[in-house]
Amino acid sequence: MYLTQPLHRALQQFPDRPMTICGDRVRTTREVVDRVARLAASLVGLGVRDGDRVGILARNSDRYHEFFFASWWMGAAAHPVNIRWSPAEIGYALDDSLTEVLLVDDAFAHLAPDLKERCPGLHTLIHCGDGPTPQGMLGYEELVAGFDPVPDIRQGDDEPALLLYTGGTTALPKGVATSHRRLLTSMHGSMLVSRAVEPGSVTLLTAPLFHIAAFCSWHNQNVVGGTQVFLPAFSAEGFLDAVQRHRVTSCILVPAMVQAICEHPQRERYDVSSLRTVTYGGAGSPESLLHRAMKAFPRAGFTQGYGMTETGVLTVLGREEHREGGTRLRSAGRATAGVEIAVVGPAGRPLPAGEVGEVVTRGGHVMLGYWRKPELTHEALKDGWFHTGDAGYLDEDGYLYLVDRLKDMIITGGENVYSAEVENAVASHPAVATCAVIGVPDPQWGERVHAVVVLRPGHTPTADGIRAHTKSLVAGYKAPRSVEFVETLPMSAAGKVLKRLLRDGRTETSDD
Structure with a gap:
């Protein structure tokens, strides 16, 4: 198995088909x-x-x-x-x-x-x-x-x-x-389940190619053959224009991109009817945002991928589950072909369905190791299982539900609060564009739940209003005891909120 094989196949089967488009x-x-x-x-x-x-x-x-x-x-x-x-x-x-x-x-x-x-x-x-x-x-x-x-x-x-x-x-x-074999094992397994790309289709690359999600999207299209369209940097208008101009059929987006596209004032002027698959991932996507995106691209099927740099794609939530809606939309999907996942407790033993623990995985998709760091490799790979550091649970049908990074779990008054659940509730408020929930020190509760909120233009809700809305959806102890309104959240290149900066009181965009 070698990663240049798609070039030889493409040269043999469609040598004169456009392979790359970049500007003119x-x-x-x-x-x-x-x-x-x-x-x-x-x-x-x-x-x-x-x-x-x-x-x-x-x-x-x-x-x-x-x-x-x-x-x-x-x-x-x-x-x-x-x-x-x-x-x-x-x-x-x-x-x-x-x-x-x-x-x-x-x-x-x-x-x-x-x-x-x-x-x-x-x-x-x-x-x-x-x-x-x-x-x-x-x-x-x-x-x-x-x-x-x-x-x-x-x-x-x-x-x-x-x-x-x-x-x-x-x-x-x-x-x-990671190796040729491990990358191809991961990508072939996810392609088999997601069906996100088709032979001869057109993929738009907006997410940066140094990130594993964009890399996988790029090479999946190479494997089946087709055309790659490259955008040097993301903007909602640039994305919409490229989809219309090149009749793009598939793309991968992080939630921040989805939000920018949905809120673009001229979105409806663009013809996006060619878009057949929208894959999203890289960070938790509130259900409210997902529903807006599905309305913005009514002819597209949606898929979600969950994975890590160390593992490639682990689970996929496919088109069918998105069409059905319901509670499945809160899940990260099920293991892709060739991937084994489990949820384990502190002792490393698998937990019953519905019980929260650490997500682990094993198979031919896992990295070779951390470069020149054998101790860290040994720490992450225990008894053949790679430990993701993500907390979640599996349901009776094998769907994975992520609840938090283990290190981001909030313990307030002796109760465990998973920030992802609270973020989903806060984000459903009509005035909230995006948000992050963290634990901050509290003399009475040990930690208190704190929400950092970016508002949609023209909205001015109060902190009490945000709290009341959240309490209508989750238990009272999970609702934020304090709310902070900011212009932006510090984001990584993968579209993830950098919560350590929020804990340090920093909300500016980071270079991390």
């Missing part, structure tokens, strides 16, 4: 394969060897697409870097991974001198943007044009293919190393 650039399969083979040759010429890491610090583009395939074509592991990190975090990941060659686009070229200083082993920077090549960098297009194509070595199976660093929201980032 449209390239066929034949053109892309030729460019990949030439870029791979240039990497070899720059001293990259089998098993080395090749990094990229860039926004989504057709060159990102070529970077992935060229890295695998010549036997390297791809290392996509989080573009929302600070220079210190980026430098740490490059240094820790021993990355010697880095592709950088226009948006991040200004960081080059700093990164070179922080990372003594980083000897080559390749400019993959559209502007003039900065001094001290090599030009991407010049490299592609200057080398003859080399054959694909077709390296795969258990060889490392991808190195993704976790968000670093609680400690130093950890590099998650």
Whole structure:
């Protein structure tokens, strides 16, 4: 099993079909394969060897697409870097991974001198943007044009293919190393269940490709064949325009994107009838927002995916469950093909249906391990099970319901409160755009439930009104005892609220 196989299949079956669209650039399969083979040759010429890491610090583009395939074509592991990190975090990941060659686009070229200083082993920077090549960098297009194509070595199976660093929201980032076989095992299993992409369809890439969810969406389309449309950065208008212009059939969105699209004042002017599948994930999505999205895209089927960088996709809630509605919409779905999940107690024993514990998983989809961190790998992988750190429960039919990150559980007056349940209740208030619920120190209760709320434009509810609404939906002890109104919530690149910043009293957007 090797990740370049879809290129060879596509070249054989539909060589002249558009494979990538980025702005005004449209390239066929034949053109892309030729460019990949030439870029791979240039990497070899720059001293990259089998098993080395090749990094990229860039926004989504057709060159990102070529970077992935060229890295695998010549036997390297791809290392996509989080573009929302600070220079210190980026430098740490490059240094820790021993990355010697880095592709950088226009948006991040200004960081080059700093990164070179922080990372003594980083000897080559390749400019993959559209502007003039900065001094001290090599030009991407010049490299592609200057080398003859080399054959694909077709390296795969258990060889490392991808190195993704976790968000670093609680400690130093950890590099998650995974192989060709493990990535394909995960993606094939999820595709079998979700049916999110079809041969010849058009996928729109809006979420950043350094994130595992966007990566899986991208490569799933490669596997079945079709066209990839790249947006360098998300905006609601850019998304709607791309769907209309390119007749997009599938996409993946995080809840913050869904909200922005639903609230765009000109949304109904755009023709989105081509959209057949909307996959959402990356953070809990309130039911109220999901219902708005389903009305905004009435011809699209909705699927939800739950997983982690370390595991790929674990569960899928499919189209049928979304059509049926009801309590299933609160679940994360059921295990995908080839994935085993369980919910265990503190002693590691499986719990009965309906009882909350830690979600664990095992199978051929789990990472190789944390890069150069054997102790952390051993801690996460116990008796063959990967421990996710997520709290949840399984129902009688195997549907997984997530209730919180274990570390985010609030204990108030001796009662366990799961923030996700409270957030869902608060978010159903008509004035609430989005919210986060955290525990803050309280002299009487140990912790009190605290809601941080972003309001919809034109609404001015009181804290008491929010509390009263929440109490009508959940037990009184779960309702927030205090409410804070803010302009924005600090978000990670994966669309998750950074609750540690909220606990520290910070609500500004973070670079984590």
